[in-house]
Amino acid sequence: MQKPVVRPQEIYLDNNATTPVLACAAEAVQHTMQQCFGNPSSSHSTGIKAKVELETTRQLARRLIGAGSGDIVFTSGATEGIQSSIFSALLHARRSGKTGPAFTLLYGATEHKAVPQSLEHWDQVLQLGATIKAIPVDQHGLLDFDFIRAELPNTLLICTMAANNETGVKQDLAALQQLIRGVAPAVLWMVDCVQALGKMPLQLAQLSIDYAPFSGHKLYAPKGIGFLYVRQGAPYQPLLAGGGQESGLRSGTENLPGIAALKAIFQQLVIKEGSVFQSEQQLWVYRERLLSALRSVFPELVLNSDSPYIVPTTINFSVPGFASKDIMDLFDAAGIRVSSGSACSSKVPTSFVLNAMGLPLWRSQGAIRLSFGPAMTEHDCQQACQAILALKTVVNSCCLVLSDASSTELQPVTGLVQLKHEDLCSYLLVSADTSEVIIVDAVLPLASRIAHLIQGHSFKVRAILDTHLHKDHPSARPELLTILADLVEPAQTDVLGWPASVLSLHMGAYQLERVATPGHSPEAISILVREHEQQKFAFVGDFILPGGTGRLDLQGGDILAFQHSLRWLNQQLEPQTLLLSSHDYAQRFFTRWDLMMQEQPVLLQVLNTEATPHHWLSELQRQTQWLQQQAGHFCGVVEVCDSDATAVIDKEQIRALIQQYPQLEIWDVREPHEQAAGALSVYLPDVVCKEVPLSVLVQQVAAEQQHKAQALLLVCRSGNRSLLAAKVLNRAGFELVFNLKGGVALLA
DSSP states (O other), X not given: OOOOSSOOOOEEOBTTTOOOOOHHHHHHHHHHHHTSOOOTTOOSHHHHHHHHHHHHHHHHHHHHHTOTTOEEEEESSHHHHHHHHHHHHHHHHHHTTOOSTTSEEEEETTSOTHHHHHHHHHHHHTTOOOEXXXXXXXXXXXXXXXXXXXXXXXXXXXEEESBOTTTOBBOOHHHHHHHHHHHOTTOEXXXXXXXXXXXXXXXXXXXXXXXXXXXXXXXXXXXXXXEEEEOTTOOOOOSOOSSOTGGGTSOSOOOHHHHHHHHHHHHHHHOSSSOSSOOHHHHHHHHHHHHHHHHHHOTTOEESSOTTSBOTTEEEEEOTTOOHHHHHXXXXXXXXXXXXXXXXXSSSOOOHHHHHTTOOHHHHHTOEEEEOOTTOOHHHHHHHHHHHHTHHHHHHHTTSSOOOOOGGGSOOOOEEEEEEETTEEEEEEEETTTTEEEEESOBGGGHHHHHHHHHHHTOEEEEEEOSSOOSSSOBSHHHHHHHTGGGBOOOOBOTTSOBTTOSEEEETTEEEEEEEOOSSSTTOEEEEEEETTEEEEEEEETTEETTEEOOSSSTTOOHHHHHHHHHHHHHHOOTTOEEEESBOXXXXXXXXXXXXXXXXXXXXXXXXXXXOTHHHHHHHHHHHHHHHHTOOOOSSOOSOOGGGSXXXXXXXXXXXXXXXXXXXXXXXXXXXXXXXXXXXXXXXXXXXXXXXXXGGHHHHHHHTTTOTTOEEEEEOSSSXXXXXXXXXXXXXXXXXXXXXXXXXXXXX
């Protein structure tokens, strides 16, 4: 497939996280810093001009949100507004003698984490001892009114949202008010309005909301500025005391440049004609166009929130068979900025918002948030749609979705492919010469991806094998046999998928032989793979793990059988053979016999003693538990450090590195769909870049056994995966492995 010849233009579609600063706002900031820089508390003319700017902005804010007689307090942003509101409400409760677990603090289960964490913080600091409860939501993200009604009589503070930052779901504030005031007229009520301004109408004076925080950087103003609405008569205790600014409600000299930016934004929101902000009707039109482009690329796309429950500027979707990282990496390589709407964790990231809505786990793990701002233009929308539609060729050529793409458009697949889901590993062994594939230890979360890859290339499936009966997860073999029925050779097999009455499997240059290796489980086998008569790989399942061993204390585990199997493998394996496990808790990708013995000295005892092995069983189990605690899914944040590479260099040092090592090879370790969406050669046009995705890193290690002194510069999207690859290569004996700091993100 033809690679892009120009750098992808950045298409920013993550406006719920932050927005660019509008030109008019930036101009206002510059003007204020240089021309209207006075301190609003000063009594001279320069200060008076600043004070007028401040109060004009306050009045505009009051008008926009329908504040009535409520106070508008300028803050550093939403977090300060949330803190001030919760602190004030809880201090009021404490002064009123309402303490202890009989009293509750309510918040919506889909609230931004700033809310429950602030509730916990101030409840502890003020020693209130109240019970903090999350209000459940339904599948649409709407709050459970029955739950609220039951809890309100003992509630001190209820916190809800106007619009959700991940899903765009908006709550019916009028209906909430009717419920809240009908049951508990005096309860304090905070509404997070960060995602509301410019996207939905607000008339706070018509509601009995006590506190409403707003943030400037979510609506085209700079970071570090926001404001808080406080209803007249609501208890309020300043967090900051000192100079008495903001009528004593928030001391500290006001951020006048930020406030001037807010003024420019507010003026655009107020005017009817010629505003940069679009009508709600136009925003829905943009949403439909973007959604149409997304569905063209991903026909199976599922929306996680939809009309009529949302503001139009958020599209939250999942695609069957895709983790959120897959789509984010694809989009980012093409210059399209979206988010998963949730932070990475040690496992596949999930959205707590979608979990609270009761959506299936695959949707939560695969959720993508595309968010645009209310100032999007026709041109912006057209560019975004074109950039998204351009990915259709990429996903087709990489077989991420099934298509009628011709074979000449497909990204080549050959040799060993290692696919991961959390700490689980699945493998494809592909013979390009015969267009055949053998699948080993397939797991259900990867079944769709495996099937698409095989169907897209029309590979004949020689066999679908398991190394053992997996205790912690179901095998995907039955499902793959159904999906790939037209491509699988019909044959009688044993319980692990090995063809009956066959001692070895032949596929092109590969020869596979099974060896019984009970211990972890009685039926377990290891599969030895030779290529052109040279032993290259051994699929060892959970018998041996990179850095540990499989559990021996589960049902079917046998420590004597393990000892016998270990000795048998010791005789069968060759020094260069790479051992491939079905779990990789420590992100080591593979191990070798010599590495295994270095990292696990206890195994030497197993090999060299005839004594009863019970005395080392506890040590093996301790290692297994340690590995499981290290479990980390490779989702963009991995446990790596600069020392994993020979050196970490920045982009300005690349030329010097090439001069120092004229034979330097640059490896792009991003996945094929990322490479196809944004080739590294676009950013490094004068150097030769080799495409070595992490999924074929083990294949590359096997192929480069004789070239371990070769100098390598590894590059990925952010610099994390390349550091992980550096760690793997270092462990394999490669001597000069450099990492590009910041990866493609900083090259771009």
